[in-house]
Amino acid sequence: MSEFHNPDGELPRFRFRLGFSAALVLFCFGVLLTRFFWLQVINHDYYKTRAEDNRIALIPIVPNRGVITDRNGVVLARNYSAFTLEITPSQTSGLEETIDALSEVVEIQPKDRKRFKRLLDEAKNFESIPIRTRLTDSEVATFTAQRYRFPGVEVKARLFRQYPLSHVASHAIGYIGRITERDLKWIEDSERQANYKGTDHVGKTGLEQHYEFELHGETGYEEVEIDAGGRAVRSLKRIPPVSGNNLQLTLDAKLQEITEKAFGDRKGSVVAIEPETGGILALVSNPTYDPNMFVDGITPENWKELNEHPSKPMINRAINGAYPPGSTFKPFMALAALEMGKRTPNQSISDPGYFNFGNHQFRDDKKGGHGMVDMYKSIVHSCDTYYYLLANDMGIDNIAKFMAQLGFGQRTGVDLGKDDSGESKGVLPSQEWKKKRFKKPEQQKWYAGETISIGIGQGYNAYTPIQLAQATAVVANNGVMFRPHLVRNIVDARTGEKRLVEPEPLRDLNLKPQHVDVIRRAMVGVNTEGTGARAFAGAGYEAAGKTGTAQVFSLKGGQYKESAVKKELRDHALFIAYAPADKPKIALAVLVENGGFGAQSAAPIARMVLDYYLLGKLPAGAADEDSEAIEADATE
Numbered sequence: 001m002s003e004f005h006n007p008d009g010e011l012p013r014f015r016f017r018l019g020f021s022a023a024l025v026l027f028c029f030g031v032l033l034t035r036f037f038w039l040q041v042i043n044h045d046y047y048k049t050r051a052e053d054n055r056i057a058l059i060p061i062v063p064n065r066g067v068i069t070d071r072n073g074v075v076l077a078r079n080y081s082a083f084t085l086e087i088t089p090s091q092t093s094g095l096e097e098t099i100d101a102l103s104e105v106v107e108i109q110p111k112d113r114k115r116f117k118r119l120l121d122e123a124k125n126f127e128s129i130p131i132r133t134r135l136t137d138s139e140v141a142t143f144t145a146q147r148y149r150f151p152g153v154e155v156k157a158r159l160f161r162q163y164p165l166s167h168v169a170s171h172a173i174g175y176i177g178r179i180t181e182r183d184l185k186w187i188e189d190s191e192r193q194a195n196y197k198g199t200d201h202v203g204k205t206g207l208e209q210h211y212e213f214e215l216h217g218e219t220g221y222e223e224v225e226i227d228a229g230g231r232a233v234r235s236l237k238r239i240p241p242v243s244g245n246n247l248q249l250t251l252d253a254k255l256q257e258i259t260e261k262a263f264g265d266r267k268g269s270v271v272a273i274e275p276e277t278g279g280i281l282a283l284v285s286n287p288t289y290d291p292n293m294f295v296d297g298i299t300p301e302n303w304k305e306l307n308e309h310p311s312k313p314m315i316n317r318a319i320n321g322a323y324p325p326g327s328t329f330k331p332f333m334a335l336a337a338l339e340m341g342k343r344t345p346n347q348s349i350s351d352p353g354y355f356n357f358g359n360h361q362f363r364d365d366k367k368g369g370h371g372m373v374d375m376y377k378s379i380v381h382s383c384d385t386y387y388y389l390l391a392n393d394m395g396i397d398n399i400a401k402f403m404a405q406l407g408f409g410q411r412t413g414v415d416l417g418k419d420d421s422g423e424s425k426g427v428l429p430s431q432e433w434k435k436k437r438f439k440k441p442e443q444q445k446w447y448a449g450e451t452i453s454i455g456i457g458q459g460y461n462a463y464t465p466i467q468l469a470q471a472t473a474v475v476a477n478n479g480v481m482f483r484p485h486l487v488r489n490i491v492d493a494r495t496g497e498k499r500l501v502e503p504e505p506l507r508d509l510n511l512k513p514q515h516v517d518v519i520r521r522a523m524v525g526v527n528t529e530g531t532g533a534r535a536f537a538g539a540g541y542e543a544a545g546k547t548g549t550a551q552v553f554s555l556k557g558g559q560y561k562e563s564a565v566k567k568e569l570r571d572h573a574l575f576i577a578y579a580p581a582d583k584p585k586i587a588l589a590v591l592v593e594n595g596g597f598g599a600q601s602a603a604p605i606a607r608m609v610l611d612y613y614l615l616g617k618l619p620a621g622a623a624d625e626d627s628e629a630i631e632a633d634a635t636e
Contacts, residue, residue: 059224060198063217064159066244066493068173068207070253076173077208079159083135085143086128089120091152098150099131105146106139108132115297128156133296161201161295167288169256171316172249172280172416172486174206175291177298186418195219204294205316205422207247207486210415214490217244243493250279250488258612258619259284262605267593269317271469271484272609275578275587277503278473278482280414281613282588283466285317319416322426322462323591326548326598327382328576329457331519332471333390334375336402338515342394345518348374355388355452362388362452379522380530382547384456391455396446399454400430405509406471407481408463414484426467429460458551468589472576475519476544476584479511520544524581532575535603541614542581545606547598548574570594575602579610586613 068077085106092098099116102108112132119129135143140155147154161176179187179202187193187202190213196202197219203209220241259270263286272281287309293302306314315321337343353369355362364370364384370377378386391399404410409428416422427433431446438444453459466484474481482503489498523544527536531547550572573595578587588609595601611617 059222061220061222061238061241062198062200063219063241064243064493065161065176066211066215066217067246068215068249069246070169070249070251070256071488072252072254073248074253075164076169076249076251076253077161077163080162081157082133082160083140083155084130084158085132085135085139086130086154086156087116088128088152088154093151095120098153102131102143102150102153106132106135106143111297111299128154130156130158133158134160163291165253165257166290166292168253168260169251169283170206170288170291171285171318172206172251172256172283173291174208174210174416175204175294176201176208177204177294178202197221201295206416207249209418211247211487211490215244215247217493218242246491246493247487248489248491248498249486250274250277250281251283251486252281252613255609255613256282256284259605259609260286260288262608262619263592266595266601267311267317268591268595268602269321269465270588270590270605270609271318271466272586272588272613273469273473273484275473275477275584276482278470278484279488279503280484280486281586282609283318283486285315285321287311287313289313316416316422317591317593318465319412319414319423320464321591322424322464323572323574323593324459324461324550325457325463325468326550326572326574327384327457328468328546328548328574328589328598329455329461330382330387331379331475331523331546331576332403332406332408333387333394333399333455334379334522335475335511335515335519336399337375337390337394338518339402339511340394340398343375343390345375348372349386349389351383351385353385355385357388357392357449357452360449375518376522376525379519379546380525382531387455388452391451391453392448394451394455396451396454397430397432399451400428400433403428405507406474407467407506408471410467412466412470412484414466415486423466424464426464427460427462429454434460457548465589465591468574468576468591469587472578472589473584473587474509475516475523476578476587478513478516479509481506481509520581523578527577531599532577532603535599535607539607539611541579541610543577543579543610544581544584545575545577545603547603548576549596549598550574552594571596573598573601575599575606577606577610579614586610 064079067075067079069075085102087095087098089095099108099113108131116129116131135155143155163170163173163175178200179196183202184193187196192213195216195218199216199219203212203215208215218241220239222239223237225236255272259282263284266286268286270282270284273279274281289306334343338345349372351364351369351371351373353364353367362384365382369385370381370383373383373386377383400409409426411423411425414423434446435444450459454461470481470484483506485501485504487501489500491498523546524542526532526547527543527545532545536543536545552569552571571594573592575590575598576588578584588606590602590606592601592605608619611619
């Protein structure tokens with residue numbers, strides 16, 4: 001039996017379903033239209049910018065690093081162009097296969113692969129990454145002949161840092177190396193991270209680090225259109241980089257080289273300063289190292305050798321090494337006594353060759369003593385007994401107060417390194433210092449007997465060579481102290497305009513001229529009739545100086561015999577000087593580690609330095625190929 005439909009009864013339900021479907025469709029279209037309006041009208045600018053960002057990539061262009069020259073134009077740090085083999089990952093299919101094939105054409109070592117992998121993780125897909133640096137002409141030619149086999153691989157010219165004089169002045173110049181997380185934090189803290197996009201290297205030590213932001217320059221960029229696959233399509237715009245500023249130093253490269261050669265294989269330091277400006281003429285720390293090893297990443301073998309070498313060539317002894325000053329401390333003690341009224345120039349003592357204090361006998365280096373000794377004789381012939389008595393009369397806190405004015409126990413603020421954290425403060429002992437230095441109450445107490453050895457530059461005394469040179473310059477400059485510095489001019493690489501680094505006077509000690517004259521006359525006497533006379537015999541100028549010998553370990557009442565002592569335990573040799581005596585142009589401090597007597601080891605080095613600087617006289621054997629190279633660089 002057939003079933004009959006009732007059209008009139010189903011019509012309302014049909015109309016309801018049709019209306020609901022139409023409403024649903026309209027609602028969906030409404031949502032789409034609303035979203036379309038939201039995207040295309042309200043947020044048009046935002047999404048247009050996003051699209052442009054996805055379409056356009058900014059490739060940073062690293063600027064040329066500034067050049068460093070000495071006072072005479074000799075180049076100490078420069079850039080040179082070399083070929084690199086580079087791979088653009090977005091244009092290469094199968095990176096490992098490509099690198100394996102390349103290694104059959106050009107030598108690629110495991111360290112090259114390791115560096116490439118690290119750079120690959122940091123780079124963008126469309127940037128080219130070096131797989132080999134510093135290709136030879138032969139390697140360039142070999143690859144070029146087979147270039148068709150390697151899509152996405154090309155030879156490019158890049159700039160590399162070079163230190164043409166190798167080890168000369170390496171501790172002053174410093175070196176550059178690859179940027180680390182620590183470097184990035186420093187850059188970010190300085191709010192300069194935008195200017196370091198694309199930069200791989202940064203100054204690590206010395207002037208390279210201290211003047212990093214001057215030397216770096218301004219990063220440029222290139223706008224490149226890329227497709228959805230991240231491949232570069234075309235270049236749209238290019239903003240060229242601005243080269244970093246150049247540095248012209250106060251340093252004399254030839255003087256630096258001569259001084260380094262004077263050390264031979266001995267350890268030590270020399271700092272030479274212009275008394276009237278604080279400009280550093282030479283800053284030597286021996287042994288030294290070749291900063292070129294760090295430019296492209298030092299090998300683990302070389303790094304291990306430098307760090308584990310017993311002579312510690314990476315330590316900048318000029319600003320990091322703290323040593324007892326020995327008898328070079330005596331002129332400053334004498335000056336303090338005059339200024340404080342503890343002694344007069346003609347006041348004399350009788351020196352029996354020792355000074356008894358309590359149950360301890362402090363001996364003079366001359367058996368039987370020096371007889372009657374006034375201030376002049378105490379400096380010229382380096383009488384220990386005179387200064388034992390003087391230190392006892394002055395007291396430790398009076399000594400510390402005066403020596404602090406000369407810069408002892410304080411960082412000089414020399415323009416080396418990131419900040420002054422790399423420079424040692426040394427030790428200027430006082431009662432307050434000892435309380436801070438030791439934890440146990442019995443160790444914190446200052447005993448009167450400890451003051452005695454302070455007077456001859458022993459005991460807790462420990463100062464850096466640059467502090468000794470600065471204090472010597474203060475005497476040479478009649479009490480006016482300047483901050484030691486290495487840069488004379490900052491030169492704009494574009495215009496050549498020089499910005500003078502003004503000498504920075506730190507303080508005027510307001511020393512009485514008659515007191516300074518006493519010390520200066522006595523220091524001249526050291527080199528004419530005293531402990532420095534042999535080293536300065538026949539000099540064509542009048543120089544003031546003072547020898548010093550500093551114990552490395554306590555003799556405990558025994559007699560010092562150099563031949564019976566291990567080399568590393570022998571006394572340090574020191575010498576301070578300035579010249580010409582009437583109008584000083586140079587002041588210096590010389591330290592020879594384990595060199596024995598200052599008159600034998602340190603004074604001859606000072607003589608070589610002064611002979612060259614004042615007379616242009618070269619020591620025997622100095623006019624070799626390195627010297628000729630320095631002179632040639634000065635004319636370029």
